[in-house]
Amino acid sequence: MHNIIWSIVVAIGSLMALAYYAFVVVPARLHRLHCEGVRAFARLIELRSGGRYGQAEPLRTLALAVAQRLGLPTREQRLLELAVYLRDIGMVAIPYHTLNKSTPLTEAERALLARHPEISASIVEQIPGLRQVAPLVHLHHVVYQEQPNAPLSAHLLSALEDWLRLAREHSSDLATSILRQGVGTRYHPQVVAAILEEVHQQGLYGRDLARSAALWL
Amino acid sequence: MGLASAVLLAWAGVPLVQQHQLGAFAAIVALATAAELLLVRYPLRPEYPDRGVWLSVSTPVVIATALTYGWQFGVWLDAIISLIAGLVMTQLKGTRPRWAFINTAQSILSAAAAGYTAALLHPPYLSMLSLRSGGALVAGLAIYLLVNTVLVSITISIAESTRLGWVLKQTISSVPRDVALMVPISFLVALMLQLQGVVGLLGVLVPYLALRQAFVIWARQQALYHQTIRSLGFLVQRAHPYTGGHLQRVAQWARRVAERLGLPPERCELVYEAALLHDLGKTVLDERILNKPARLTPEEWEHVKKHPQLGAEILSDTPFLSQIVPWIALHHERPDGKGYPFGLNSDQIPLEARLIAVVDAFDAMIGGEAPNQKRLHRRPLSIEEAIAELERGAGTQFDAQVVDVFKQIVHEWQRQREQHTSKASK
The missing domain is CATH 1.10.1760 (Arp2/3 complex 21 kDa subunit ARPC3)
Structure with a gap:
């Protein structure tokens, strides 16, 4: 009898190990590989635009931290991470001189640039293994007033990318105040609150990011 | 069985x-x-x-x-x-x-x-x-x-x-x-x-x-790995007016040459992938220069010459492709040291990079690269002319061993095609 109980315990134990391996370990590893693969896309746009667009690492780290703060499920966090790498891939279709222009953009050029989420999404759509990221990529510059019901992760990307860009080009104080001004109109209130908390906690608040290399390394 | x-x-x-x-x-x-x-x-x-x-x-x-x-x-x-x-x-x-x-x-x-x-x-x-x-x-x-x-x-x-x-x-x-x-x-x-x-x-x-x-x-x-490569290949294709098959053809020729040179099987697959992506760096370049039908100015030419290194840089953060990075970076080097970007000597260039250079040049010479585009300084060659051109450059512009093997493969392919067409006409 002891033998039977002992064997059943061993069997159940190894089955649980198998299940853990199949449902936890392997998917996590697959996701890492996914990210390593799509990182090339972000790098491509970064090189094409002289670092102006496509930068992924700072956005990725902050976006994941904020997503955890908002309590997004693991699945959405993974989609978010992939979207960070894929969001600007549509810029391969935007003329080189527009991306690298040192003078202000014309109205037409700005309109063209504003279409990049759409182009990115249509490129991502064509990669079977990444199709599920396309909607989020399409919405990564979503405006709260226009689409308040868009997924929280889309609002997160939209607000966080603006914050990072403003902080890099001007100062984090300005970035923070612009995010605050946009609450309820351009940005999702819950998302802005979480971003500002995170930024505050990481000590990026009130610091001049343009001169601080800590975040970018 | x-x-x-x-x-x-x-x-x-x-x-x-x-x-x-x-x-x-x-x-x-x-x-x-x-x-x-x-x-x-x-x-x-x-x-x-x-x-x-x-x-x-x-x-x-x-x-x-x-x-x-x-x-x-x-x-x-x-x-x-x-x-x-x-x-x-x-x-x-x-x-x-x-x-x-x-x-x-x-x-x-x-x-x-x-x-x-x-x-x-x-x-x-x-x-x-x-x-x-x-x-x-x-x-x-x-x-x-x-x-x-x-x-x-x-x-x-x-x-x-x-x-x-x-x-x-x-x-x-x-x-x-x-x-x-x-x-x-x-x-x-x-x-x-x-x-x-x-x-x-x-x-x-x-x-x-x-x-x-x-x-x-x-x-x-496994599918994802293949998809990453194919989608990057797709981006290369739309960055430069290649005709549909150029990259695929170069990749397939390259794999066949690698097999014939006796490289281990998994390396032959990597050669296929590297050949498909060898021009990845061109996606980063100014498309007005890439598509320019006339001769390039020296500055424009300098810009185009950056593409091997840019391609390598795009893939540098992707560990599962790290093996092919040097091949992409060096696919415009020449055995006589007159290539770019570094001007390396024959023994400093990996065999895979020399191989891709030969196959890519061949397909471009026979007009596979852009047959619909009239280039002022280029006219598509016949297969014989292209092979002769490769032989002329063997040892200086192209790797002699690779040219030798590639010649055999092209001749075999021609024979097969003739048999095929004669069968079809019967």
Whole structure:
């Protein structure tokens, strides 16, 4: 009898190990590989635009931290991470001189640039293994007033990318105040609150990011 | 193979299922069939995303049955479920009946080898709860998977006319892992059979789904790897007005040359991928310069010359492609040291980079790169002219050894094409 109980315990134990391996370990590893693969896309746009667009690492780290703060499920966090790498891939279709222009953009050029989420999404759509990221990529510059019901992760990307860009080009104080001004109109209130908390906690608040290399390394 | 399996089946004879075992046997057949039908496709090559090996996970049930009731039972069980699965596959997935037949024969042979060994180590109708039975179980699973993998690999290498070594290398490495994953399930099934717990067999379905999930994810991992490469290739194509086939053709020629040069199989695959992506850096460049029909100014030319390094930089953060990075960075170097970006000497340039340079130049010369585009300084050459051009540059612009091998391959291809057209015209 002891033998039977002992064997059943061993069997159940190894089955649980198998299940853990199949449902936890392997998917996590697959996701890492996914990210390593799509990182090339972000790098491509970064090189094409002289670092102006496509930068992924700072956005990725902050976006994941904020997503955890908002309590997004693991699945959405993974989609978010992939979207960070894929969001600007549509810029391969935007003329080189527009991306690298040192003078202000014309109205037409700005309109063209504003279409990049759409182009990115249509490129991502064509990669079977990444199709599920396309909607989020399409919405990564979503405006709260226009689409308040868009997924929280889309609002997160939209607000966080603006914050990072403003902080890099001007100062984090300005970035923070612009995010605050946009609450309820351009940005999702819950998302802005979480971003500002995170930024505050990481000590990026009130610091001049343009001169601080800590975040970018 | 079909004959051998028929003989084996006859030798095994129809095992007598006793009345009290009927229920259990029916349950096993149902369970094994369900497992066999939970198929996962595992793609082998990037250019054929829809082709590949089908994996299924009925093996643990077969081995457990062989251990409990005798090897003949295992063989018959596997024959029955393979036939059912074959039928379903031909009906639903459009698989050719030939494959279903081959698959059944393979299963019978593997099950016989495995079941026989397992039964030798551990005669049926003994208690499952001993070290000896555990050993028999592991041995049975290992032998089944080994025999099956070898048979499947032989079939694939014949069907796709690829080298057996390459296929085996892709398939056999996963055998130990699969054995480890299947042992607990097989053990549980055997235990349930021993305890006559037919209902308990239903509980086995849960770990089955877990196992299948693992298979699904491995298959996806492989598919993903191929997709990354194909989608990057797609971006290269739209960055520069290549005609549809240029990159694919260069990649296929490059792989063939690599094979002929005797590179190891997995390296030949990497050469294929590197050749597909060798111009990745052009996606970063100014398209007005790339598409300019006239001669480039020196500054514009400097801009274009950055593309090998840019391509390498795009892939630098992607560890699973790290091997091909130097080949992409150096595909415009020349053996005489007059290439760019570094002006390296022949022995400093990897063979793969020299190889890609030759194949790429050839396809560009015969007009494969942009036949619809009139370039002022370029006119498409005939194949003979292009080969002559490669020979003229052998040792200076192109690697002599690669040119030599490539020439043979092109001539063989021409001969084949002539035979083909003459057959077609008859």
